[in-house]
Amino acid sequence: MNKTFLLNNVRIVLSHTSHPGNIGSAARAMKTMGLADLRLVNPKRFPDPAAHAMSSGALDVLDNARVCASLEEALSGCVFTVGCTARRRDLSHPMLSARDAAPVLLKHAARQPVALVFGTEMSGLTNAELDRCQLLAHIPSNPDYSSLNLASAVQVLAYELRCALPGLPLPPADTPELAQHEDVELFYHQLERTLISTGFLNPAAPRRLMTRLRRLYARTLLEKEELNFLMGILKAMRKVD
Amino acid sequence: MNKTFLLNNVRIVLSHTSHPGNIGSAARAMKTMGLADLRLVNPKRFPDPAAHAMSSGALDVLDNARVCASLEEALSGCVFTVGCTARRRDLSHPMLSARDAAPVLLKHAARQPVALVFGTEMSGLTNAELDRCQLLAHIPSNPDYSSLNLASAVQVLAYELRCALPGLPLPPADTPELAQHEDVELFYHQLERTLISTGFLNPAAPRRLMTRLRRLYARTLLEKEELNFLMGILKAMRKVD
DSSP: OOOGGOOOOEEEEEEEEEHHHHHHHHHHHHHHTTOOEEEEESSOOOOOOHHHHHHHTTTHHHHHHHSSSHHHHTTTTEEEEEOOOOOOTTOOOOOEHHHHHHHHHHTTTSSSSSEEEEETTTTBHHHHHHHTOSSEEEOOOOTOOOOOOHHHHHHHHHHHHHHHTTTTOOOTOOOOOBHHHHHHHHHHHHHHHHHHHHHHHHHHTTTTTTHHHHHHHHHHOBBBHHHHHHHHHHHHHHOOO | OOOOGGGGGEEEEEESSSSSSHHHHHHHHHHHTOOOOOEEEEOOOSEEEEEHHTTTTTTHHHHHEEEESHEEETTTOOEEEEEOOOOOTTOOEEEEEEEHHHHHHHHHTTOOOEEEEBBTTTTBOOOHHHTTOEEEEEEEOOOOOOOOOOHHHHHHHHHHHHHHTTTTOOOOOOOOOOHHHHHHHHHHHHHHHHHHHHHSOTTOOTHHHHHHHHHHHHHOOOBBHHHHHHHHHHHHHHHOO
């Protein structure tokens, strides 16, 4: 069975890209591997002639790219988000190589959109952006010079996604529906309010508590129904207050 | 055991590159994966500020790149040559995916230099260039748009080389020494002369005979000693004439 339809559910998100040429090159890299959904979070310059020049025959990807005011907006509707990073991080998320991350992304893309997020050319993803990811993917590289060009990193990940298609087992029909990004964010917001109201969380000295809780829940891959009852629990707790 | 030393024996050859920016980007892609030996066959413009701008922190690769007047010169000393191609070719060479070609290249790089050759941005490798390759490598891609940027293609192949390192079995110590590119070329030259002198090959109607013979011998991966006795046979035949 042809599984290339899975690639339609993989969104590439470029956050705060400095050079429009890189956006064009990334669009080309995406199209060579069959990806089409590009979202740009606050690009420095876009649209821009340099982006068009570098996109070569992938103008359609560029023309359909959506500019978003925030990562939240770019991830709207997604049920699984992978951040691409060159460096090890502290308090780290689960991290896989690009090769091992690709089938995981595609597995979740079977029914709902997933996202692959790339940070700026200079410094990659911020910690706040990492907090929105369930998994990190890294590209094995020369430890003395690991700085892949942004479009090259997109190319390698997109290539791995395409290579992962043929061997991918088809998902069982009864896979539970996962919770969408914006609903999970609403849960974190309510959770934080509740923790503050109970006095457990002191906003003046939060000690990365929310980051730790985010990472805990990110690992569980919340299902839509599970999220509903977690929200119910929070609501019940607020009434007790 | 650390096998990254094998990458030192992998030469990247870019033939007739049009855009100097692509040369710089290719140098950067190489360095991110630990490759350093770059040869440029008749680049349109090099050195060039655009190449330097795109190389980012890989100026050393660019500064050490050698400009060559011919593919012959660029392949001097190599014992195994792989051509990178996007399309199927007629009368075709053995062709592997980038993933499967990488360990084959590294296996031969254990003792002597090997080369990975990329053609022009517009049309790839010529048939004459393909005749110098023992193997073709292709990058799986979108059949409707398979046109990877040159530096992106270098990035994917270099990435596959780096990924192939850990699982690579070490070559046995008694691997026979392979014949070098220029010696094999001399053999083809003598063979052609001999075939013409015997009347078997009509230079006015060569019917791709030499191409077929090249492909036959390319598959055998001639050892140095084998080449010596083939040259001896040719010499003996000419004396009989």
